[in-house]
Amino acid sequence: MSAAGASSTAWEDVRAAAQLFAVTPLGVSIHARPGPWRDWWLARVQELLPSGTVWRRVPAQVDAGRLLGGLDLAATLSSGRPITEIGVLAAAHRGVLVLSMAERLATLAAGIIANALDTGAVRLERDGITALDPAAFAVIALDESLDDEDGLAAGLADRMALHLELPAGRLPDVDADPIDRAAVESARARLDDIVVDDTARSVLSDVACKLGLASSRPELAALQVARAAAALDGATHVGDDHLALAIRLVLLPRVAFAPGADTGPPEPETDEQQDHPPSESEAPTADAPEASTQSVPEPEQDAVIDPSAARLPPDLLAQIAAAAARAKSVAPAGRSGPSGQSRRRGRPIGSTSGDPRQGARLDVIATLRAAAPWQRLRGTQGKLAAGRIEVRRSDFRVKRYKQHQETTTVFVVDASGSAAANRLGEAKGAVELLLADCYVRRDRVALIVFRGAAASVLLEPTRSLVRAKRLLARMPAGGGTPLAAGIDAAVALAASVTRSGSTPQLVFLTDGRANVGRDGLGGSEAAMRDALDAATRLRSAGYGSAVIDVSPRPRPFAADCAANMAARYLALPHADAGAIAAAARAVAA
Amino acid sequence: MSKLFPFSAIVGQDEMKLGLVIAAVDASVGGVLVFGDRGTGKSTAVRALAGLLPRMQVVENCPYNCAPERPFGQCGSCSAARVKSVPVPVVDLPLGATEDRVVGALDLERALVHGEKAFEPGLLARANRGFLYIDEVNLLEDHLVDLLLDVAASGENVVEREGLSVRHPARFVLIGSGNPEEGELRPQLLDRYGLAVEVSAPRDLPTRVEVIRRRDEFDRDPAAFVARWQRKESEQRRRIVRARERLAEVTVSDATLEQAAGLCIALGTDGLRGELTLIRAGRALAALDGDAAVGATHLARVAPMALRHRLRRNPLDDAGSTTRVERAIAQCFDA
Numbered sequence: 014m015s016a017a018g019a020s021s022t023a024w025e026d027v028r029a030a031a032q033l034f035a036v037t038p039l040g041v042s043i044h045a046r047p048g049p050w051r052d053w054w055l056a057r058v059q060e061l062l063p064s065g066t067v068w069r070r071v072p073a074q075v076d077a078g079r080l081l082g083g084l085d086l087a088a089t090l091s092s093g094r095p096i097t098e099i100g101v102l103a104a105a106h107r108g109v110l111v112l113s114m115a116e117r118l119a120t121l122a123a124g125i126i127a128n129a130l131d132t133g134a135v136r137l138e139r140d141g142i143t144a145l146d147p148a149a150f151a152v153i154a155l156d157e158s159l160d161d162e163d164g165l166a167a168g169l170a171d172r173m174a175l176h177l178e179l180p181a182g183r184l185p186d187v188d189a190d191p192i193d194r195a196a197v198e199s200a201r202a203r204l205d206d207i208v209v210d211d212t213a214r215s216v217l218s219d220v221a222c223k224l225g226l227a228s229s230r231p232e233l234a235a236l237q238v239a240r241a242a243a244a245l246d247g248a249t250h251v252g253d254d255h256l257a258l259a260i261r262l263v264l265l266p267r268v269a270f271a272p273g274a275d276t277g278p279p280e281p282e283t284d285e286q287q288d289h290p291p292s293e294s295e296a297p298t299a300d301a302p303e304a305s306t307q308s309v310p311e312p313e314q315d316a317v318i319d320p321s322a323a324r325l326p327p328d329l330l331a332q333i334a335a336a337a338a339r340a341k342s343v344a345p346a347g348r349s350g351p352s353g354q355s356r357r358r359g360r361p362i363g364s365t366s367g368d369p370r371q372g373a374r375l376d377v378i379a380t381l382r383a384a385a386p387w388q389r390l391r392g393t394q395g396k397l398a399a400g401r402i403e404v405r406r407s408d409f410r411v412k413r414y415k416q417h418q419e420t421t422t423v424f425v426v427d428a429s430g431s432a433a434a435n436r437l438g439e440a441k442g443a444v445e446l447l448l449a450d451c452y453v454r455r456d457r458v459a460l461i462v463f464r465g466a467a468a469s470v471l472l473e474p475t476r477s478l479v480r481a482k483r484l485l486a487r488m489p490a491g492g493g494t495p496l497a498a499g500i501d502a503a504v505a506l507a508a509s510v511t512r513s514g515s516t517p518q519l520v521f522l523t524d525g526r527a528n529v530g531r532d533g534l535g536g537s538e539a540a541m542r543d544a545l546d547a548a549t550r551l552r553s554a555g556y557g558s559a560v561i562d563v564s565p566r567p568r569p570f571a572a573d574c575a576a577n578m579a580a581r582y583l584a585l586p587h588a589d590a591g592a593i594a595a596a597a598r599a600v601a602a
Numbered sequence: 603m604s605k606l607f608p609f610s611a612i613v614g615q616d617e618m619k620l621g622l623v624i625a626a627v628d629a630s631v632g633g634v635l636v637f638g639d640r641g642t643g644k645s646t647a648v649r650a651l652a653g654l655l656p657r658m659q660v661v662e663n664c665p666y667n668c669a670p671e672r673p674f675g676q677c678g679s680c681s682a683a684r685v686k687s688v689p690v691p692v693v694d695l696p697l698g699a700t701e702d703r704v705v706g707a708l709d710l711e712r713a714l715v716h717g718e719k720a721f722e723p724g725l726l727a728r729a730n731r732g733f734l735y736i737d738e739v740n741l742l743e744d745h746l747v748d749l750l751l752d753v754a755a756s757g758e759n760v761v762e763r764e765g766l767s768v769r770h771p772a773r774f775v776l777i778g779s780g781n782p783e784e785g786e787l788r789p790q791l792l793d794r795y796g797l798a799v800e801v802s803a804p805r806d807l808p809t810r811v812e813v814i815r816r817r818d819e820f821d822r823d824p825a826a827f828v829a830r831w832q833r834k835e836s837e838q839r840r841r842i843v844r845a846r847e848r849l850a851e852v853t854v855s856d857a858t859l860e861q862a863a864g865l866c867i868a869l870g871t872d873g874l875r876g877e878l879t880l881i882r883a884g885r886a887l888a889a890l891d892g893d894a895a896v897g898a899t900h901l902a903r904v905a906p907m908a909l910r911h912r913l914r915r916n917p918l919d920d921a922g923s924t925t926r927v928e929r930a931i932a933q934c935f936d937a
Contacts, residue, residue, distance in 0.1 A: 077697070077698030078698075080698070081696075081698050084710075089714075093714055093715065094711055094714055094715050095710045095711050095714065120741060121697060121698065121741055124697045124738045124741045125696075125697045125698050127738075128696065128697055128737060128738075131645060135696075136694055136696040137696070138695075138696055138698075138699035138700065138703035138704070138724075138725060139698065139699065139700045139703060140700060140702070140703075140710075141702055141703065141707060141708075141709070141710040141711075141722065142703075143703065167640070168640060168738070168781070171640045171641055205822070209818070211811065211815065214811050214814050214815055214818070215807065215811045217814070218807055218810040218811045218814055219807055221810065222805065222806075222807055222810060226803075227639040227640065227641070227642070227802070227803035228639060228640045228641025228642065228803065229641045229642065229643070229803065229810065229813050229814065229817070230640070230641035231641075232810070232814050233814060233817055233818065233821075236814065236818055378702075381710065381714070382702075382707070382708055382710065382713075385708065385710065385713035385714055385717075402714065
């Protein structure tokens, strides 16, 4: 029953959002799985809009050509002169564009839609055609991303006025309070006469300021919503209730995904900083054996040490990728990774002459261009009817694609007490070196930390290396070594990275002294068994990975783990630069 | 199509406006890169430039916007030699534009219908003597960006494709805008923009309220809003015209040159491009201010935008480049 209580407030907002959308064209992002709530919302909105409003559904795979329009192939071929085909955006003029699975929309497509929203027009410069068509439309973005995935592209999300989070499950009693269509229509007619005074504006700006919103679009959207709310109320001025609704629907939901979150959400763990002794009470069972057998020195100051002291083979990341590619090639069929299909997938990088029957995609425009100069000549042979184009095999041009090469490097760092004692600082230095490498390669990075009883994702995949570095520097340490949990978390994150179209590669930094099992309980034996099992799973998922052993006296277990993962294993023995360099050479060989 | 938001009605964002105006006064400073938060009026400002710039004389019907006194003489319209006054082109390079439309290509219609091999000029031709604007420059395909920077630097577009061999003038100021969160630009590209301006959201309430009020007024009645700002726009336009006339007379003393060099050395910028841009931007600013010579104050004002993107960057260094430039200015000029 408590769930019903929670959803009833949402119900008011969902209902209000449908009404507001019907009054004024707004951008709406709906974060929900398909379900009765979403269906109800979409159906109701469609019903409330003036009849004949264009309603255009766009799949996530839509490409620039379909959005913008271009050369109409069939018409061009049959008429013998270039005929323009109108794109989806221009076709949605004065209507609604519904983006299915909006979180999967390509960056370029999202950028094109955002541009049309800004200018109310689409500018077509493609296939030898120039056009400027009006395209003023409202967007409904259906975002079905899971919580741990990237949602709607940030640029597009910024332009959406309403961000609805729909609950799963059954609808409340829908018919108890039907929406009055007549009220919506009269509100639409009155909308332009609603007066907004400076006080109302400054209230919205004040809230936006206090929420730390950088963009001024949410404020404008809130103003639009407040106006529509006033019109629905039959008021002539925007009043406090309308402002409150606008703030609740438009401004407050932004905080959750504010792009300015770069300064970092408040770290729950900032108070317990790095200097935990390994015998930290939170995992008493965990490190006790080690502490007794090993006369653990005081954990060294956890400052990031000079990265030059942590020597790694310079092309470690490249090697992981290469190893992963080798693993892929022997992987069972049906699991082919994203890098196997370059004939038809990826980013087009122009066209080349070739035969389309071998699975490549015909570049029609380029083919026509190639054929065009010869038409007069071929035509004079007398066989060609007027208005027809003769295309020969030598004219065929096929598209070339560059496979999406983006890589996400996931660092899985052991921050347990034993690792902290064993040069966690040096491990951080090593991560920094690799981060610099990631910058050069334009990789995204993510950070997983395991310590105590569990692993956590400290940093979702991001391109902001500064953030990664900052988080790394304040990373707390201490507690047991839940290696299995770390590996499991890495596999889960890698799967999510794969779904978002990027290739994950995993770098583990650990001393391999697993002593906390999957159940969160201490005990070296169970922990090691779980870790080996997790490692095997990682291997079967086929992700490229490397294990960097940061323990001063490497034991065989870390290497065994690496072998189970099919990972590259690399020990970082204590300050023995010559040996490391030799190891690096051996790895590279 | 729709009315443009007036340039002078943009609240705050002084650095961005100054950078664009400097490029309008002296195109030789090179392009302008506008980087910053979403929803802070980057595109609005660049598109507003189109309404601000003084009109220019061109040969009528010339696809390359040739100046009457310096015709290029390829399209045949020069012989007619009828002169027309047109707005300075601010050409939007839309996302998803294909290369053939950017550089120009075989005219498909004439090829298909008449069997003629004719060149159809692209966006680069249309932008000649004006501005070429790329929104979300970090989303543009790398090969197109390379091509644009190359043409912008050489002032000439060379087309070798589909059996065509054409070269035509393409002198334009490249303006790119983007959001660093969408991905960083390659350092090689950064360096090739003359100026780099940063925009950020206003944090104080009165400014924000003013931003929203003006935008709201504009959205509700564009024509009336534009009419209200017409006088301010003309003033700004006259300022640019006067500055262009004065530009050649503004002097740069040896002492100023030394100061500029000192600043670049202190910051360790690579190459001479930084110093050159610094001097040119300073000269344009002096011309705008009506001063006869470039002084330290001018240099100090343009130094951040002329130099911040030329610093050797450590990707993991979170100290902003702007701070470093400002620190160097304080050291070099106040000493």
